[in-house]
Each structure stands twice: as structure tokens, then as C-alpha cells.
Amino acid sequence: MEKDLIFFSKDGDGLTSTSANHIANMAKEMICGLEAEAEGMTLFSTSVALIGSDTSNLLVKGTDDEGMRRISGILHKISDAKSLIAWLREAIKAKERLLRETRELTLEEFIKQENRQIPEEPKMARVLTEEDYYASLSLDERNRYYRLETLAAVLGKAIHPGGAFAESRKNLYDHIQRPHSVEGDGRDTLVYTYTPTVDTDAVEDVYFTLQKQYREAQAKLNQMKSECDRAVTESAVKAKTEYARAVKARAEAITSAEADKAAYVQTKTREISGYRIVVPGSLAEIYDEVSHLGKKGDRG
Numbered sequence: 001m002e003k004d005l006i007f008f009s010k011d012g013d014g015l016t017s018t019s020a021n022h023i024a025n026m027a028k029e030m031i032c033g034l035e036a037e038a039e040g041m042t043l044f045s046t047s048v049a050l051i052g053s054d055t056s057n058l059l060v061k062g063t064d065d066e067g068m069r070r071i072s073g074i075l076h077k078i079s080d081a082k083s084l085i086a087w088l089r090e091a092i093k094a095k096e097r098l099l100r101e102t103r104e105l106t107l108e109e110f111i112k113q114e115n116r117q118i119p120e121e122p123k124m125a126r127v128l129t130e131e132d133y134y135a136s137l138s139l140d141e142r143n144r145y146y147r148l149e150t151l152a153a154v155l156g157k158a159i160h161p162g163g164a165f166a167e168s169r170k171n172l173y174d175h176i177q178r179p180h181s182v183e184g185d186g187r188d189t190l191v192y193t194y195t196p197t198v199d200t201d202a203v204e205d206v207y208f209t210l211q212k213q214y215r216e217a218q219a220k221l222n223q224m225k226s227e228c229d230r231a232v233t234e235s236a237v238k239a240k241t242e243y244a245r246a247v248k249a250r251a252e253a254i255t256s257a258e259a260d261k262a263a264y265v266q267t268k269t270r271e272i273s274g275y276r277i278v279v280p281g282s283l284a285e286i287y288d289e290v291s292h293l294g295k296k297g298d299r300g
Contacts (some may be wrong), residue, residue, distance in 0.1 A: 014276025062197030128235030
């Protein structure tokens, strides 16, 4: 239960679950627009002319260098928006989990939580899971993991074969190799001319910069996952060792604990219902931007 408190403020400063869900939905809508802009980027202009004519008509104007360089900012904004969604969705699930765990609290769990002197039967200690490990991190480190995971996914999607920027780059070189195409025949023959609107060196600079950013994000993410695997393994070894030595007897006299547990669940449920979701400082900027897309988000 304590592992999920990292998401919340108990002083009334933050978002309700309803507001957090609304912000997450608006962020999702923002992402749709940004992804459409990224995927719709064209790095060449298309013009058409009748064969034998000296006059051509511009059909599509390609993105210039300045527009093309915006791809990095767009992708990072998509990453930030997805990180915000991930954080808010995890927080909403955490609150629901806290309420569920409280309502489903067993008498044995309550006795242990209250440090009552009632011996228990021997059992395997709870082994650390990946979720437990990441939940044990500080707010910034936990959010860093979510952001690295999202950034690697967003950048990888853009630069890997079939990705938005990878396809834009491929199409550019295809049209450099084949700058003209013909459609129709006779006097109605149309000649399409494809003219690059960006410098190929600039394209390569952005492409390999994004690849470098992707590799760096993936490397940092893999390091965090490796640390998690090590902690989980150590936890499992420790739990099994303690279980092998555990010999405890179970006693009676837990009638009074039942009434105390019922009172505790009632009080704790009311307390958790009042928790507000905090927005990490690193997500404040994207939160402010998203919250101004519609009605002002409830932060307190």
C-alpha cells in the first residue's frame, strides 16, 4: 500500500481522479494532432507540367529545413504528453488499488500492519516484484523510468523502418534518384517533378541525432531494468532463505482485532478517497499546456 503514496498529496493540492482522467484524455487528443503532423511531413515539393510545356504547377510544397527540424521538438512533446498520460493513468490505478487493498484487507494483514503480538504460521516472505522495485524509487527516478521507456518507444517508432521520419527520409532519396514521373500519354501526358526542399546533409544530421537520442534513452532504460532484475533476484534469495528458517506458532485471541480492523478500514477508505494526484515537476510544463487546451484542470 505504501508504495503507491508517491503519486499523492494529502494536503488537498493536486488533481482528483476525474480531473486526472480528463487531462489524460486531452493529452491523448494532443498526441493525435502531433503524430499526424510528424507523419504528414513531406521533405520534397511536387509540381506537374504537360509534356513539352515550359510551365509547371506546384501541387505540394515540401517542408523547409526549419520545418523539418521541428520533428525533434514534436517527438519530444509527444513523449512528454505520453509520459504525462502514463503518470496520470498509473496514479489513477494506484488510488483504485489503494482503495481495493484497504477494503480487502484481511485480519492477518491488519494484525501484521499493527505489529500485534500474534505469531503467524510459517510462510514465504513476499518477494520483491518489478512493480515493487519501481514503486520503491523516488518520484523523480520512477518518473524517469516512465519517461525513458516512452521516449525510447517514440523515437524508435519514428526512426525505425516504417517509422514517420524514416519513411520521409526514404521517400526523399527515392525522389532524388527518380526526380520525374510520367502519367498518361500523348498530349495529355503529365510529367511530375520532385524537388527536394531540404538539404540532405541536414536530413542526415537530424536522422542520426534522433538515432543517437534513441540509443542513449534505450541504454539508460536497460541500465534501470538491469538494476531492477538484480534487486528482484536478491529479494527472492533472501525470501527463500528466511522461509527455510521460519518457525512460528499461531495463537488465538484475535476477536478484538476484528473490530479494530473494521474501524481502520472505514477511516482509511475515507482518507484515501481524499488523496489528490500530484504532477511531477518535470511534467508541469506539458501539464499546463494540455490543461489549457480545454477547461482548466483541477489542481486543488
